Every structure is written in structure tokens, then in C-alpha cells.
Amino acid sequence: MNRIHDLGGMHGFGPIHAEPERSEPPFHEPWEATACALMLGTLRLGRWSLDRFRHTIERQAPLDYLRRSYFEKWFEAVCELAVAEGLVTEDELRTGVADTPVRPRDERWTPGFSTDRAPRWAAGDRVRAVVRNPAGHTRQPRYVRGRVGTVVRVAGAEPLPEAAAEDRCEVGHVYLVRFEAAELWGADATGRDAVYLELWDDHLEAA
Amino acid sequence: MGHDHDHDHDHDHSDVPPPLALRVKALQSVLAAKGIVSETTVDRIVDAYEHRIGPHLGAGVIARAWIDPAFRERLLADGTEAARDHGIRGLDPGVRLVVVENTPDVHNVVVCTLCSCYPLQLLGMPPVWYKSAPYRSRVVQDPRGVLAEFGTDVDDDVEVRVWDSNSEVRYLVLPERPAGTDELDEAALAALVGRNAMVGVERVLPPADPPPAP
Numbered sequence: 001m002n003r004i005h006d007l008g009g010m011h012g013f014g015p016i017h018a019e020p021e022r023s024e025p026p027f028h029e030p031w032e033a034t035a036c037a038l039m040l041g042t043l044r045l046g047r048w049s050l051d052r053f054r055h056t057i058e059r060q061a062p063l064d065y066l067r068r069s070y071f072e073k074w075f076e077a078v079c080e081l082a083v084a085e086g087l088v089t090e091d092e093l094r095t096g097v098a099d100t101p102v103r104p105r106d107e108r109w110t111p112g113f114s115t116d117r118a119p120r121w122a123a124g125d126r127v128r129a130v131v132r133n134p135a136g137h138t139r140q141p142r143y144v145r146g147r148v149g150t151v152v153r154v155a156g157a158e159p160l161p162e163a164a165a166e167d168r169c170e171v172g173h174v175y176l177v178r179f180e181a182a183e184l185w186g187a188d189a190t191g192r193d194a195v196y197l198e199l200w201d202d203h204l205e206a207a
Numbered sequence: 208m209g210h211d212h213d214h215d216h217d218h219d220h221s222d223v224p225p226p227l228a229l230r231v232k233a234l235q236s237v238l239a240a241k242g243i244v245s246e247t248t249v250d251r252i253v254d255a256y257e258h259r260i261g262p263h264l265g266a267g268v269i270a271r272a273w274i275d276p277a278f279r280e281r282l283l284a285d286g287t288e289a290a291r292d293h294g295i296r297g298l299d300p301g302v303r304l305v306v307v308e309n310t311p312d313v314h315n316v317v318v319c320t321l322c323s324c325y326p327l328q329l330l331g332m333p334p335v336w337y338k339s340a341p342y343r344s345r346v347v348q349d350p351r352g353v354l355a356e357f358g359t360d361v362d363d364d365v366e367v368r369v370w371d372s373n374s375e376v377r378y379l380v381l382p383e384r385p386a387g388t389d390e391l392d393e394a395a396l397a398a399l400v401g402r403n404a405m406v407g408v409e410r411v412l413p414p415a416d417p418p419p420a421p
Contacts, residue, residue, distance in 0.1 A: 006273030009348045009370065015342040016356050019334065020404050026256045026332035031228040032332075035236055036332070037252035054322055061392050070323065070338045075231055096233030098240035113301045139373045141320050143347065144274035156303055158375050173209050190351050193367040198374035 002133060002142060004062040009143040009185070027071075035075040042078055046108035047085045051164035055137035056080055108140040111164070115157045115171040119201075125151040126207040129199060132204060137165035140203040144195075148207040154199050162202070174198045256332050260297075265329035265379060266400035268293055269411075270393045271385045272306075282306050286379065290329065297328040301375050304329070307368065308381040309407070314361050316354065316407035317370045317378040324372035326379050330402055331402045337406065347371060358410040370407075380407040387413045 007013075027033040043053065056077040057065075067074065082088045086103025098196040121127055139161040155176040163170040176198050181189035225233075238244040268290055282289040286304035298304060304326060307315040319325065320343050325333040336342050344379040346353045350367045354360070360365055370378040382404040388396060391414075403409040 004322055007340055007344040007349075008318075010340075010344040013344050014337075016336050016339065016341045016345075016353065017383050018336040018357065018403075021334070021401050023248075024334050026261070027253075028335075029228070031231040033253040033257065036256070037249040038231070038234060038238065038244055040252050041248050042238070045243065057322070062373070066340065072227060075227070075234075079230075080235060082234070087241070087243055088234065092237045093230065093233055096236040098237045102241055102243065111301055127316050139321060141371065141373060143320075155374070155376065158301065169230060185348050188348070190349075191365075191367060193350060193364055193369070195369045195371060197371050198376055200374075206375075 003058045005058045006142045008141045012162040032071040035071045039074045039078050039108045048081050049109045049164045051161045055165040068201045109167050111159045112169050112171045119154045119173045123153050128207040147183050149177040152176040172200045251290045262332035262402035265405045266397040270397035303376045306379045306381050309383045313366050315368045315380045319372040326377040380405050382411045385411050385413040
């Protein structure tokens with residue numbers, strides 16, 4: 001989706017405000033710690049994939065996405081998924097009182113990390129990131145669409161994010177691809193810099 | 208809502224969500240009451256990230272790589288296995304740790320432009336700036352400008368590599384060992400290695416005060 005989360009290459013967000021490293025706490029408020037633990041605690045139930053969780057955040061309205069803090073985005077996504085999966089109801093979220101049973105579910109999201117298919121690309125291949133505007137989740141950032149890079153190596157095999165976001169596991173190869181900065185950013189690139197991404201078979205075509 | 212009103216308002220109070228902290232508490236209570244996520248589980252996860260898992264773990268890996276060439280080789284060849292052997296826990300199946308080495312010719316910096324993927328198992332919770340729009344939007348397009356904001360100047364003839372963590376790979380930067388640290392042992396070296404250096408936005412600096420002569 002062409003959503004606000006896909007931030008790479010955008011302008012206008014201002015300077016980076018970094019807290020001093022040695023004094024920044026892992027959580028700034030107690031509720032952030034709880035929200036984090038609830039996200040991790042519910043993720044391991046296998047009721048949804050990490051990509052479905054990411055997709056839920058990506059679908060938050062752009063103004064909400066930018067206004068909400070990081071753990072607030074996490075919390076809203078956990079609430080939405082917990083309701084969708086029948087773990088809790090909206091009423092229970094309002095009252096804090098449990099008064100409905102959990103909806104049972106037999107199958108569990110289980111990611112796979114191997115495939116029998118042979119890799120399509122090998123180190124040194126020139127590849128183009130496909131131009132597409134998928135309606136759903138993807139991990140192919142917008143800034144790389146249509147750009148040509150070089151495969152560095154077959155990096156592994158992982159569930160295709162597009163399918164994983166719908167709790168379907170379709171394992172594909174992922175390739176580490178190097179994109180020269182000038183290929184991505186044109187004359188605004190500096191030095192001989194480069195960006196490295198990992199892309200799936202479905203994200204690449206021969207250049 | 209049973210509180211008194213003495214102010215003018217024209218909105219329906221039922222439209223105003225309770226404060227976030229209360230909503231989080233409500234979800235926590237319901238999930239605990241249903242046995243989905245227990246209070247103990249929440250406490251254990253919070254305790255882990257507040258007290259056990261943090262940049263000191265990554266720093267230990269870096270310091271060992273600096274003093275043990277065989278470990279360094281293994282770390283660069285297969286970061287996941289080497290980190291596991293070193294005692295790093297929580298590298299779940301499917302998560303791949305890739306360690307990228309800074310040299311006099313190459314400077315590496317890590318980002319996740321699409322969300323906030325980060326090597327939690329070695330560095331703990333990411334800092335707020337790492338998850339922020341300014342960092343995520345700019346570092347892929349203007350890495351040298353971002354590095355300069357962190358006080359890190361990179362010479363023109365040094366190549367900057369930006370690693371966008373868009374898959375289940377997690378990147379850790381192996382910084383250059385600072386000069387003048389030959390006498391330091393593994394623990395003293397680890398104490399020099401900060402989180403920002405392992406993300407790649409800073410370098411590891413030599414100790415402020417030289418160690419006393421032996």
C-alpha cells in the first residue's frame with residue numbers, strides 16, 4: 001500500500017531529536033512497557049502473523065500514524081486484532097471487565113523458512129524492483145520501485161509478506177540487493193553510497 | 208462519568224476515549240482474566256527489557272570480535288550462529304542476524320524505513336529517534352546529513368552503506384576498534400561500545416582518560 005508508514009526518501013519531518021544515549025530508558029511511561037508486553041504476549045499466541053500486525057498499523061489513518069507515539073500505534077493495533085480474533089470485545093476494552101468467552105481457533109499461524117523451489121537469482125545478477133501499487137501489505141518500499149540493483153546473495157527463505165499479512169504462509173527466497181545511491185536518488189545522491197534491501201522473488205524482474 | 212461539569216462544552220462525553228494508560232490497563236485486565244496473557248507474562252517481558260536485555264549484550268559481542276579473530280570471522284559469516292554461541296538468547300527461528308563491518312573505506316548505518324525492525328535481542332528496545340519519521344525518512348536518501356547530525360563526519364572517499372531492515376533480517380554494525388585500546392581487556396572494551404555505534408550513527412571513541420601505565 002502507498003501509505004504513510006513507507007517513509008524512506010520523504011522530506012519535511014525536521015531534525016532528529018535524539019535523547020542522550022546513556023540516559024534514554026527503554027520505556028518512557030509505565031503504560032508503554034505494558035503495551036509492549038501485551039503486543040509480544042499476544043503475538044506468540046499465533047493468532048496473527050507479525051506481518052498482519054504490521055499491516056494493521058499501516059492501515060491506521062495517516063494523521064493518526066504521524067500523531068501517535070510508537071507504542072500507541074502498537075496498542076491500537078493489538079486492540080484491533082484482539083477484537084477481530086474474538087479475544088476481547090469493544091465493551092470489554094471500555095470496561096476492563098472480562099465477560100465473554102474467547103473465540104476458539106484451531107489453526108495457528110506458523111511461519112516457514114524453507115522452500116523446495118530453486119532461487120531465481122544469483123549473486124551478481126542485475127535485477128529491477130518491479131513497479132507495482134499493491135492494495136495490501138508489502139515490504140518492498142516505494143523508493144525502490146523500478147530501480148535496478150545487483151544481487152549480493154541469496155539471503156534466505158521467508159514467508160512472503162503479502163500472503164503472511166493474511167495469515168497465509170507462502171515461503172519464497174529473499175535476496176540481498178545493493179542499489180547505488182545515484183540509481184535511487186539521482187543527482188541528489190552523495191558519494192559512492194548505496195542502500196541494501198532484501199527483496200523476494202515476487203519483487204524482482206530481470207534488468 | 209460521574210464527575211461534575213462547570214465548564215461549557217458541546218460534545219458528547221461518550222465520544223471522548225479514556226486516557227491511553229487506562230485503556231492499556233483495561234486490555235491488560237481482560238487478557239489476564241481470560242488467561243490469554245497473564246500478569247506474570249507481562250511482568251517477565253517488561254523486566255527482561257528493563258533489566259536484562261540491552262546494548263551491553265551487543266557490546267559484549269563487539270568486544271569479543273575485536274579481541275578474537277576467529278570469532279570475528281564467524282560473526283561476519285553467520286551472525287545468528289555466532290551470537291547464539293556467545294550466549295545471545297531470543298534469536299527465534301527465521302530471524303537472521305547479519306553483522307556488517309566498518310572499515311577505513313566503508314561506513315555502515317542501519318534503519319527500518321517501513322516500521323522499526325531492530326536487533327532487540329542484542330540492543331534491547333530501540334531509542335525513540337530510531338522509530339521516528341525524521342530518521343526513517345532521511346537516512347536512506349541523505350545518510351551523510353543524518354550522520355552529521357549525530358556528530359559523525361564521514362570523508363568523501365568513504366562509502367556509506369545504508370541497510371534497510373525490510374525483511375526478517377536484523378543488522379548490527381561492527382564498529383572500528385578505536386586507537387589506543389591495545390591494553391584494554393574484553394570487559395573494558397565492551398564498556399566503550401555504545402548503542403548508537405552499533406546502529407552506525409556514531410563511532411566508538413577511545414576512553415576519555417587513558418588507562419594508567421601498567
